[in-house]
Amino acid sequence: CWRNEETGDIYIARVIHGGLADRSGLLHPGDLLVEVNGNPVGGLEPEQVIQILINSRGTILFKVIPNPAQSSSSQKPVYMRAMVDYSPLQDSSIPCPDAGMWFSRGDLLEVVDQSDGHWWQAKKLPCSAASCAGLIPSASMLKSKQREQWWCQPLQGHVCIRPCKTSFRKRRQSCTSCSPLSGALATPYEEVALYQRPPQENHRLIILVGATGVGVNELRKRLIKLNPSTFQSPVPHTSRPIRAGEQPGREYHFITKELFEYMVCNNRFVEYGESKGQLYGTSTDAIDEVLKRGRMCIVDVEPHSIQTLRTKKLKPYVIFIKAPSVERLRQTRRDARIITNYTVNRAFSEEDFVELEETSRVIEARYRQFFDSVVVNDDLQDACMQLSSIIHQAQHEPQWIPVSWSRTDE
Numbered sequence: 001c002w003r004n005e006e007t008g009d010i011y012i013a014r015v016i017h018g019g020l021a022d023r024s025g026l027l028h029p030g031d032l033l034v035e036v037n038g039n040p041v042g043g044l045e046p047e048q049v050i051q052i053l054i055n056s057r058g059t060i061l062f063k064v065i066p067n068p069a070q071s072s073s074s075q076k077p078v079y080m081r082a083m084v085d086y087s088p089l090q091d092s093s094i095p096c097p098d099a100g101m102w103f104s105r106g107d108l109l110e111v112v113d114q115s116d117g118h119w120w121q122a123k124k125l126p127c128s129a130a131s132c133a134g135l136i137p138s139a140s141m142l143k144s145k146q147r148e149q150w151w152c153q154p155l156q157g158h159v160c161i162r163p164c165k166t167s168f169r170k171r172r173q174s175c176t177s178c179s180p181l182s183g184a185l186a187t188p189y190e191e192v193a194l195y196q197r198p199p200q201e202n203h204r205l206i207i208l209v210g211a212t213g214v215g216v217n218e219l220r221k222r223l224i225k226l227n228p229s230t231f232q233s234p235v236p237h238t239s240r241p242i243r244a245g246e247q248p249g250r251e252y253h254f255i256t257k258e259l260f261e262y263m264v265c266n267n268r269f270v271e272y273g274e275s276k277g278q279l280y281g282t283s284t285d286a287i288d289e290v291l292k293r294g295r296m297c298i299v300d301v302e303p304h305s306i307q308t309l310r311t312k313k314l315k316p317y318v319i320f321i322k323a324p325s326v327e328r329l330r331q332t333r334r335d336a337r338i339i340t341n342y343t344v345n346r347a348f349s350e351e352d353f354v355e356l357e358e359t360s361r362v363i364e365a366r367y368r369q370f371f372d373s374v375v376v377n378d379d380l381q382d383a384c385m386q387l388s389s390i391i392h393q394a395q396h397e398p399q400w401i402p403v404s405w406s407r408t409d410e
């Protein structure tokens, strides 16, 4: 409740969805509270009214003058993905900390009440219809908190997840181009809607991300081998000369350095990089080519490239390939080889396992708001089966996507 400082009148500020008062259907925001259990409340502080309620036993009797402007408060829920973390315990501005709800980046929220400009009511999905909503800051409130640097914002600043010296993949961009998550701060919540791909539309792009050496490449190759008529990866471009046994457009699209650089300038690459003086890159056209042929396109990219690929046209479904514990890495990777460049091809060391697990954790902490699913690459066979079933669901069952991807009016 809140008090009108001029008149001393006490009003109902909000009714928590799913709570006792809401279920009774008798109290509404804006109602003037006259008495609680026969005690007049006019002129009291809201805390004193709460104390009366706390001390009450059994039935609580309210005398109220209903808010005449109260329309039936059945708002249509809005679905949002949290792009930031929030904890009511660390927020001194929350009007009712007990009613606050914490959430983490990536959580799906059903926002059931947005009538207050500062504090919304929401439930974390999945939840039951009868569950009680909690208070969360509105988008504008969260944005102003972010501006105040109210909490330590983990997304700011440049953190290179793969240091240059351990850049294992020849086709990847150097770390100088790792972009901080610009724009991520602008949207504390991303409105989402359920989407199911209509059969006549292209398949959704499948993005695999994970720490170097976790097995992203291995899983991608296995999936394609298992079902080459369904899965395909885009054919990369390179400026290096064609070798014996290679076919243009099969291993690579072979192009001149000048054309490669021209394509870079025109933002035609999702990722590109240099190795031994030659350029390598994955173009958006190569992705389109796979999708146009009716195949499911699987790409394996650096996490910072996810944002470039998050478009209405591609509607990517992002799967994070997570490292298991160091213990399990040790057990499962006995015969595995780590390839750090053309000349280094060696067994995993104990330090590699520790670094792998740590890098995996860092990537997850930083990018989990973009992940649709997580697969732990423990046993290779199991991970492959899991991945295959997740991809099937992504293509054939309803999934949450940003509403901006599902609108037809653009």
Ligand SMILES: Nc1ncnc2c1ncn2[C@@H]1O[C@H](COP(=O)(O)OP(=O)(O)OP(=O)(O)O)[C@@H](O)[C@H]1O
Pocket: 168, 169, 210, 211, 212, 213, 214, 215, 216, 217, 218, 219, 332, 333, 334, 336, 337, 338, 339, 377, 378, 379, 380, 381, 383
């Ligand atoms: N679950 C697993 N069990 C055992 N070995 C695995 C498993 N997953 C991957 N490997 C092996 O680990 C090594 C590294 O895998 P892979 O090359 O796919 O890593 P990556 O994440 O694609 O790394 P990079 O980014 O360097 O390409 C390979 O030898 C691969 O066969």
